[in-house]
Amino acid sequence: MSKHTCTALVISCTDFRFVTMIRDLLVGSGLKDNYDLIATPGASLGLEKIADSISTSIRLHEPENIYIFDHEDCGAYGEDNPREAHMRNLKKAKELLIQNYHNKKVLTYISGFDKIEEIL
């Protein structure tokens, strides 16, 4: 097997309504064909469920940056879907990832229907 690496690992919700918007942002950031993609309902909410997939991506493809995309109106959150819950989970996910992969840069976002906002 040849060695092949990519720049980023992207973690997003499965929700079809945000797929193209997120892809366009990534392509616009110069990441076309240059990111691994893991989709799980709720994105940051489901981080523990995809721990193995994350570690496989990092081991095989050595991405420098990890992007997490939550989105508004997320079914994985059910009725209780406030922005604060996403902010909290994104922060928690970021801390966990940095703890486990301390040389990676973690970027977090919330997608709306009109735009994607970076959460700093």
Ligand SMILES: [Zn+2]
């Ligand atoms: Zn969702």
